[in-house]
Amino acid sequence: MNFRIPRGTVDLMPGEVEKWQYIEEKARDLCRRYHFSEIRTPIFEQTELFQRGVGETTDIVEKEMYTFTDRGGRSLTLRPEGTAGVVRSFVEKKIFGEPQPTKWFYIGPMYRYERPQAGRQRQFHQFGIEVFGTTDPALDAELIDLGWQFYRSVGLEGVKVDLNSVGCPECRPVHRTRLIEYLTPHKEALCKDCLSRLDRNPMRILDCKNESCQRVTEHAPRMVDHLCENCRPHFESVKESLDLLGVDYRLNTRLVRGLDYYTQTAFEFILEGQGGQAGSVGGGGRYNGLVEEIGGPEMPAIGFGLGLERVMLALESQKVELPLSKEVDCFLVTLGEEAKKCSITLLKELRQAGCSAERDYLDRKMKGQLKAADRAHARFVAILGENELKENRIVVKEMATGEQEAIQLNKLVEYVRQVRKG
Numbered sequence: 001m002n003f004r005i006p007r008g009t010v011d012l013m014p015g016e017v018e019k020w021q022y023i024e025e026k027a028r029d030l031c032r033r034y035h036f037s038e039i040r041t042p043i044f045e046q047t048e049l050f051q052r053g054v055g056e057t058t059d060i061v062e063k064e065m066y067t068f069t070d071r072g073g074r075s076l077t078l079r080p081e082g083t084a085g086v087v088r089s090f091v092e093k094k095i096f097g098e099p100q101p102t103k104w105f106y107i108g109p110m111y112r113y114e115r116p117q118a119g120r121q122r123q124f125h126q127f128g129i130e131v132f133g134t135t136d137p138a139l140d141a142e143l144i145d146l147g148w149q150f151y152r153s154v155g156l157e158g159v160k161v162d163l164n165s166v167g168c169p170e171c172r173p174v175h176r177t178r179l180i181e182y183l184t185p186h187k188e189a190l191c192k193d194c195l196s197r198l199d200r201n202p203m204r205i206l207d208c209k210n211e212s213c214q215r216v217t218e219h220a221p222r223m224v225d226h227l228c229e230n231c232r233p234h235f236e237s238v239k240e241s242l243d244l245l246g247v248d249y250r251l252n253t254r255l256v257r258g259l260d261y262y263t264q265t266a267f268e269f270i271l272e273g274q275g276g277q278a279g280s281v282g283g284g285g286r287y288n289g290l291v292e293e294i295g296g297p298e299m300p301a302i303g304f305g306l307g308l309e310r311v312m313l314a315l316e317s318q319k320v321e322l323p324l325s326k327e328v329d330c331f332l333v334t335l336g337e338e339a340k341k342c343s344i345t346l347l348k349e350l351r352q353a354g355c356s357a358e359r360d361y362l363d364r365k366m367k368g369q370l371k372a373a374d375r376a377h378a379r380f381v382a383i384l385g386e387n388e389l390k391e392n393r394i395v396v397k398e399m400a401t402g403e404q405e406a407i408q409l410n411k412l413v414e415y416v417r418q419v420r421k422g
Helices: 017-033 047-053 059-064 083-092 137-153 172-189 192-200 202-207 211-216 231-245 308-317 337-352 366-375 386-390 409-421
Strands: 044-046 067-069 075-078 102-111 123-132 159-165 249-251 263-271 280-286 301-307 328-334 357-359 378-384 393-398 404-408
Touching (some): 017 102, 017 308, 047 059, 083 102, 083 301, 123 137, 137 159, 172 192, 301 308, 337 386, 378 409, 386 393
Parallel strands (some): 328 357
Antiparallel strands (some): 044 075, 067 075, 280 301
């Protein structure tokens, strides 16, 4: 039987994994500087968590979740996004009782059943941020800036921020009523999905990518024109803080995001030049009612999720060369059984000193070992034979220049370590 990888998944092979490690470390370093702590939640949760947290009218819940019944008869779902599980942990561990704000980040795989295409897989990865316990609009801007800085730190150019406010439970009902009144005479022009959203969640129609729906909603009532006395100054303050931070943003009144839990600030990171859905590389917003919805107290929160597959695709598209080091610090070439035995401890000493080190394991002749060292991108080759052992010396050759010298055997580790530091 021939086994094949499941559709919508990929094997990350050596050579590619290093690129992922690089961008993940950039994310972690940014989070350290912004004083965020990492959280790791399970990849599956109770199905009801996503139904209540993400929203039953969303495409994710209606069409895309990987849901199964376990042996105990419980309905479980592979996480389609990261926020609901993080909020569940925040509530379950009663973190709301501790001094706020709480600032967490996560990096990990998510799962959605959808048609695989460039930048969109059924198993995909997100870098996400969640902050609980404050309504400060300056924090909204700070999170947007963090995401924007992440894209810049990995070398991407042309990332813009689309910004909107989707209001709150106080001001949304008025906008909802006027939106339904506006859309109802145009029902025949709406796609099937938007027609079903008309009574349940009409705001989602504004974000539809169907051309007919976009034409219908071109002059639809805007949420920003119906903001209440709390949401309007909050949104103005977010924009003012973004200006102070120098973030390149633009107002997009059609932006509503695809999840039901968002309130007030909503934003997306758009990579110019990629167009359509591929242009969005991440996004987020406030979700001030979600903690309470999942069983906690009333607690404001905000976060974002950035798709790492789309980052990798964009890096490839822009031909960004990541500064990855493939070289081995020292490759041991051994001649004879005694030299091979000596290399076992030498390798351990080099590695314990923080150097990357390798040797031949196929009993090749010296020429074959040197070729293996070259394939390993070795910076130094250390040659040890019977004569060198008798003299307690080892020959060290720098592969780039071809220069070599004999040094004391017990000086090898310090020699390689010092050059590596330099």
